[in-house]
Amino acid sequence: MQDEHYARAAADLGPALERLARAYEADPDQRRDLLQDIHLAIWRSFARYDGRCSERTWVYRVAHNVAISHGQKRRRSRPDKLLTLDELAARGDPTQPDPEVQTADRHALARLTALIRALVPPDRQIVMLYLEGLEAKAIAEVSGLSPGAIATKLHRLKAVLANRFNQGGPDER
Amino acid sequence: MSGDPSDFDPQTLWQSQAQEHEPMSLAEIHQKALKLERGVRWRNIREYVASVIVVAFFTPVLLHRESWMMQAGAALIILATAFVAWQMHRRTATNPIPEAGQALRDHHRQTLIRQRDALRSVGWWYMAPFAPGMVLLMMGRWFQSHVSSRSLAMDHLAILLASGFVVLVFGGIWWLNQLGAKRLQQQIDEL
Numbered sequence: 001m002q003d004e005h006y007a008r009a010a011a012d013l014g015p016a017l018e019r020l021a022r023a024y025e026a027d028p029d030q031r032r033d034l035l036q037d038i039h040l041a042i043w044r045s046f047a048r049y050d051g052r053c054s055e056r057t058w059v060y061r062v063a064h065n066v067a068i069s070h071g072q073k074r075r076r077s078r079p080d081k082l083l084t085l086d087e088l089a090a091r092g093d094p095t096q097p098d099p100e101v102q103t104a105d106r107h108a109l110a111r112l113t114a115l116i117r118a119l120v121p122p123d124r125q126i127v128m129l130y131l132e133g134l135e136a137k138a139i140a141e142v143s144g145l146s147p148g149a150i151a152t153k154l155h156r157l158k159a160v161l162a163n164r165f166n167q168g169g170p171d172e173r
Numbered sequence: 174m175s176g177d178p179s180d181f182d183p184q185t186l187w188q189s190q191a192q193e194h195e196p197m198s199l200a201e202i203h204q205k206a207l208k209l210e211r212g213v214r215w216r217n218i219r220e221y222v223a224s225v226i227v228v229a230f231f232t233p234v235l236l237h238r239e240s241w242m243m244q245a246g247a248a249l250i251i252l253a254t255a256f257v258a259w260q261m262h263r264r265t266a267t268n269p270i271p272e273a274g275q276a277l278r279d280h281h282r283q284t285l286i287r288q289r290d291a292l293r294s295v296g297w298w299y300m301a302p303f304a305p306g307m308v309l310l311m312m313g314r315w316f317q318s319h320v321s322s323r324s325l326a327m328d329h330l331a332i333l334l335a336s337g338f339v340v341l342v343f344g345g346i347w348w349l350n351q352l353g354a355k356r357l358q359q360q361i362d363e364l
Contacts, residue, residue, distance in 0.1 A: 003199055014196045019187065028193075035194060036205065043202045065280040072284070109186055120363075125277050131187035144276025165181040 005046040009059045010039065016132050017042075017063055023116045023128055024067040034070050041066045053141060060129065060142045068121050082120045085127075085156045089163070108165060115164065126153050217262065224258040227251075234310070242313030249306030260298045264291070285361050292354040296347050304343075311336050 010017075017038055025031040045062045049055075116127055122143070129139045136154060140147040197205075227250070234247035275283070311332060319328050 006202065007199065010196055015188075015190075015192055018192055018194060019190055022190070022193075032194060036197060039197045040202060040205045040209065043199075044206065061275060061277060061280070064277050065275065065284075068277075068281055069284065108181065109190065112183060112186065121281055122278060131184055133184055133188065142277060144278035161181075161183050165183070 002043065002046045005049060005055065006039075006043040009042055009046075009055055013056065013059050017059075019132070020063055020067060020128060023113060023124065024071055026117065034067060037070065038063045038066050057138065057141050060134075064125050064128075064142070071121065083118050083123075084120050085123045085153060085160060088115070088119065089156060089160050111164070115160075123153065126150060127157055130154055130157060220258060220261055224254050227254045237318070240313040240317035242309050242317055244313075246306045246309030246311075246313055249309060250303060251306075253302035253306055256302050257299055282361065285357050289354045289357040289361065292350040292357065295350045300343050300347060307339060 018035060021031050021035040021038060025034050042059055042062050045058070049058055053061075112131075116124055116131075119127060122145075125143055126139055126145075129142055134142070136147055136150045139145075139154075140150045143150065145153075231247040231250050235244055235251075237243050237247075314332050315329065319325060320331075323331070
């Protein structure tokens, strides 16, 4: 059963897990290790999966929890100041574009990724789940926050994204 | 997206990223799980070996018949070593598996609380157990056992310096751990 659960989850959510690892870890080698750790953790966790929540919710919880633990270990050696969505909305764009990025889409993606990485873990998780297309209710189930709190955060997030990407950030100046 | 910025759809952009890595096969997962188990086993073995070395180091002092204080101190240090090894085993063995499917907020909070408590409690389970034995050892050296090649004053000075060094190291470790616990508490309060 454990293998079956895992195989199904990896097939359905594999690309989302890779994007999750990318949002948490900038270094390619560390990212590969993180992704492997996430897959291993999901496989191990299915030994205790009791069906209380959907497989998708379970997988997202496990993956984010592993990524947070990874991030905490990394932050001990590289302590960056992380921001909440509110702080992000109140200050300038912390996301510097990658100088090697050539096209506008990749540029926007690099900025979006940098913006996610600048957030504190709880806000980062909500942003990523939103970007993966989850509804507010599903995000609330994964995160453990109330649907109302999620709705407020999503409202703030959409405002930040609109401000940063639609009306021109520093790059469009 | 490439042209008009008002076309920006973050979800589409995010989900359109190309995959960098091939998915892991079940065989690879099983292999990694086995490796993880071996790693935990080796970590435990290393901790036990370290404990055996400490015990082996203090066992000769147990036979040092000219100072009962030093003998008692060595016995207490050996007991403290066994206690700390047991504590480390207990704390790592019962450590909740971080990948358990808890809601993110709960997991994040509980992880920080666990780390804070571990740092806060280092004093009582890792350092305090060695204190009585160390004190008895030093007292035994001071009152009952002198190095014959040194004057009494020089011997006492050496004991004082050694004691000061031990207090500094223990105090420094304790202080750093309390500082870490304080930082974690700030993160908990911010949640």
